[in-house]
Amino acid sequence: MKVVLNSDVLYTTYPLQELPRRIRQLCQACSSRGVPIVLPETTLLEFNRAQDDHVDREREELQDAVELLESYGVEHEEVAPDSLISRADLVQLMEDTGVDVEVIPPTPSEYEEAHRRTCLHEPPHPPDTDSSEMRDVLIWCVALRVARAEGRAILLSRDRVHVKEPGGVEAEDANLLRLDEVGKVMEALHVESPTGKMARSLLAPVWDELVESGLPAGRPFDLQGIDAPAFVRGDEGLKHAEADIRTSGPGEGQQMAGHLTLELHRGAIEEVRIEEVTVDGEEQPDVVIEFDEPRPIETESPDYTERLAALDEILGGGSSWTSS
Amino acid sequence: MDLELGSNRFRDVKVPVLWGNRAILQDRKGRISVVDLGGTQARLEIVGDEPAPDVEFTPTVDGFKILRDGDPIYTYSKEQQSFSSLSSDLPDVEISDREIQIGRGNVIQRSMISGFDVGVRIDSDGFAIGASLPEGLAALEL
Numbered sequence: 526m527k528v529v530l531n532s533d534v535l536y537t538t539y540p541l542q543e544l545p546r547r548i549r550q551l552c553q554a555c556s557s558r559g560v561p562i563v564l565p566e567t568t569l570l571e572f573n574r575a576q577d578d579h580v581d582r583e584r585e586e587l588q589d590a591v592e593l594l595e596s597y598g599v600e601h602e603e604v605a606p607d608s609l610i611s612r613a614d615l616v617q618l619m620e621d622t623g624v625d626v627e628v629i630p631p632t633p634s635e636y637e638e639a640h641r642r643t644c645l646h647e648p649p650h651p652p653d654t655d656s657s658e659m660r661d662v663l664i665w666c667v668a669l670r671v672a673r674a675e676g677r678a679i680l681l682s683r684d685r686v687h688v689k690e691p692g693g694v695e696a697e698d699a700n701l702l703r704l705d706e707v708g709k710v711m712e713a714l715h716v717e718s719p720t721g722k723m724a725r726s727l728l729a730p731v732w733d734e735l736v737e738s739g740l741p742a743g744r745p746f747d748l749q750g751i752d753a754p755a756f757v758r759g760d761e762g763l764k765h766a767e768a769d770i771r772t773s774g775p776g777e778g779q780q781m782a783g784h785l786t787l788e789l790h791r792g793a794i795e796e797v798r799i800e801e802v803t804v805d806g807e808e809q810p811d812v813v814i815e816f817d818e819p820r821p822i823e824t825e826s827p828d829y830t831e832r833l834a835a836l837d838e839i840l841g842g843g844s845s846w847t848s849s
Numbered sequence: 850m851d852l853e854l855g856s857n858r859f860r861d862v863k864v865p866v867l868w869g870n871r872a873i874l875q876d877r878k879g880r881i882s883v884v885d886l887g888g889t890q891a892r893l894e895i896v897g898d899e900p901a902p903d904v905e906f907t908p909t910v911d912g913f914k915i916l917r918d919g920d921p922i923y924t925y926s927k928e929q930q931s932f933s934s935l936s937s938d939l940p941d942v943e944i945s946d947r948e949i950q951i952g953r954g955n956v957i958q959r960s961m962i963s964g965f966d967v968g969v970r971i972d973s974d975g976f977a978i979g980a981s982l983p984e985g986l987a988a989l990e991l
Contacts, residue, residue, distance in 0.1 A: 537929070538943045538950040546928050547911045578954070683933070706924075707910045719908035755905045755916050832897025835876035 527627075527675050528555055528710060529563040529668040531661070531682030532571035540579040541613045544622070551681070551707045552622035554716040561625040563678075565667040567660050569615065569628055576612045583610050635666040649692030651685050661686040672701035679703075681710055712750065720754045720768075723824070727766055727787055731797055731820055740812040741804045742781040743773035749780060762792040762826040774804045781809075792826065793819030865959070865968040866949060868932060869939050881930055881944060883915075898927050938973035951976050 528551070537545060544552065555562055584606040591604045619626045631639070639662040642650060649665050661684050668687075672678035677700040680687055688703050696703055704710050708718040717725070725748055728735075732746040754768035766787040774781045783802040788795050795816055802809040866873040870887030876897060883895040893901040894915050900906035905916035912927040914935070921935040931943035931950075940952035949957045951971055959968075961978060970977045 536953065538931070538945075545911065547909075547926070550910045575953070582956075708908075711910070719910055723908055753919060754907050755919055756900075756907065757905055758900060758902055760902050827897070827899040829896065829899075829902060832876075832880070832882075832899065835878060835880065836874065836882045836893075836896055839874055839876050839882075 526558075526677055526679070526714075527561050527563050527671050528679045528681060528714075529565065529664075529671055530568055531664055531680070531684055531687060532568045532575075533683045534681050534707070535568065535572050535615070536575060538579070540583050540610060541576060541615070541618070543613075544618050547707045548619070549622060551710060552619050552624040554707075554711045554714055556623040556625075557716060558714045560714060561627055562619060563667075563671055564616070564626060564628045565664045566628055566630040567663050567667070571660065572615055573612065576615075580610055580612050629667055629671070631663050631667055632670075635663060635670070639663040639666050648695060649686050649689070651689050651691055658686070665692065668701055669695065669699045672696075672699040676700060677702065679710055679713060681705070681707070715749075720751055721748055723756065724748055724751050724754065724766075724768060724770065724785075726824060727763075727794070727822055728770075728785070728797075730822055731794060731814070731816075734814060735797065735799065735812055738812050738814055739810065740781070740783075740799055741775045741802065741809050743775060743779075747773040749773065758826070760829055762789070763822075763824045764789050770799075779805050783811075789822070790819060792824070793821045795819045866942065866944065867967045867970045868942055869934070869937060869972060873932070873942070873944065875944060879930075879946070881925070883925075895925060939971065940973075940976075942971060 535548065543549075552562065587604065587606040587610065591601070591606075594601055616626050616628065639659050642648070643659040643662050646652070649662065664682075665680075665687060668678060668680040672680075679702045680696075681704055682688060683705045686692070688705050692703070695701075702713060704713065708720060711718040712721060725746065728748070729746045732742075733744065736742055736744055748770065750771035752769040755766070756763060757765040766785070766789070768785050769782070770785050771780055771782045773779070781802065781804050783799040786796075786798040786800070788797075796814065797816075798811065798813045800811040800813075802811060864872040865875065867886075870885060871894070872884045872886055874882045874884070876882065878897075880898040881895060882893070882897060885892040885894050892904075894904050895901060900913055900915065905919070907914045907916065907921075909924060909926075911929070912925045914924045915922045923935055923939075924933045925931070926933075929943055930945065931941060933941045940955075941950075942952075943950040946959075948959055949969055951957070951969070955976065957969055957976075957978060968979070
């Protein structure tokens with residue numbers, strides 16, 4: 526298994542000095558599972574080009590600042606923008622997290638294949654666009670190669686050329702899983718994502734009671750997958766959560782699936798429902814628990830009062846406001 | 850531009866960035882708030898870098914995703930103060946202290962957009978600086 530990156534998930538709007546949090550977490554997740562990251566050469570070249578633009582702009586701004594100081598006779602140490610600001614080595618930054626990184630150039634046949642597909646608007650080219658970008662198709666070809674060589678791979682990309690339907694059949698045949706978020710990659714690698722962490726914090730305290738109430742699931746709580754999660758906070762903390770979840774089933778190797786709904790009040794669970802329950806695809810009864818004594822849980826609760834006051838301040842716009 | 854938000858009425862509001870139908874605001878601590886002006890009533894979605902009360906969201910590795918009836922609408926990165934639409938062709942937008950970046954390579958200095966009702970108006974066709982209020986925003990009281 527390897528994870529292939531498109532350039533759009535690496536793009537930043539500033540000169541990179543350290544990895545953005547999402548990339549650092551991706552690298553750490555891959556490293557923890559011994560999964561290498563693949564940078565198609567196209568991805569690296571695009572990243573470097575964008576970074577060069579940011580570096581050039583930053584250097585220019587620094588030079589302008591120096592000249593402005595000098596125009597007012599302000600003394601300062603010698604400033605050399607070119608040596609102060611330089612393009613970071615992305616591969617080195619990623620490898621510093623412990624992950625293995627491979628830079629893979631396209632083969633001559635992949636160039637030819639990408640050229641043909643782009644000109645003829647063949648998959649993965651979406652049918653509703655006139656774009657003739659060959660770079661995205663090149664990355665697609667490299668990703669397919671990696672998936673076929675490894676038996677499976679993940680392509681992390683937000684580009685519609687990579688994630689939309691025209692490429693679906695080919696990706697499935699090659700066992701190339703296409704994901705558009707770092708969190709989803711983490712889940713695919715069985716590394717706890719922020720969503721998984723939040724779900725675990727809500728379910729782990731009440732899991733034993735759910736199982737004792739008849740939920741056909743294993744113990745301890747073992748979240749194996751989560752889809753379509755949605756959380757809602759109130760003024761006093763989380764008040765609603767729902768998701769499709771998969772956990773270990775009652776027997777060895779079995780899997781339970783169901784739709785989870787949680788209602789909370791003041792940071793405590795009042796009701797939990799797991800509906801549309803199945804074990805290895807076979808339907809099972811729903812489980813609903815209403816707690817006479819709500820179960821407190823630990824989740825983050827931002828200070829909305831202060832934040833709303835700060836928002837009031839800027840919406841005031843210097844004029845009066847009235848509250849009706 | 851006047852704005853009704855819940856039971857509060859705000860007069861003479863300046864919107865630095867209108868991203869589609871969403872006003873992106875920044876408080877004095879640099880935190881981002883977002884008001885959806887596209888419905889019959891203005892709706893607060895993000896307040897001070899956090900999902901607003903009663904708004905559906907999902908956490909991500911560097912922020913969160915805003916949902917509507919379970920459907921993802923956009924992601925917000927708290928680290929980069931950037932937005933990516935998941936439901937339309939709106940370009941990404943990133944807010945920093947000095948500038949606003951729209952898509953790739955379009956940089957607008959913030960000093961250029963002060964004083965307008967809408968500093969930068971962004972839609973799927975492009976963006977305009979110092980724009981007037983677009984039609985169809987029924988949430989506003991003019």
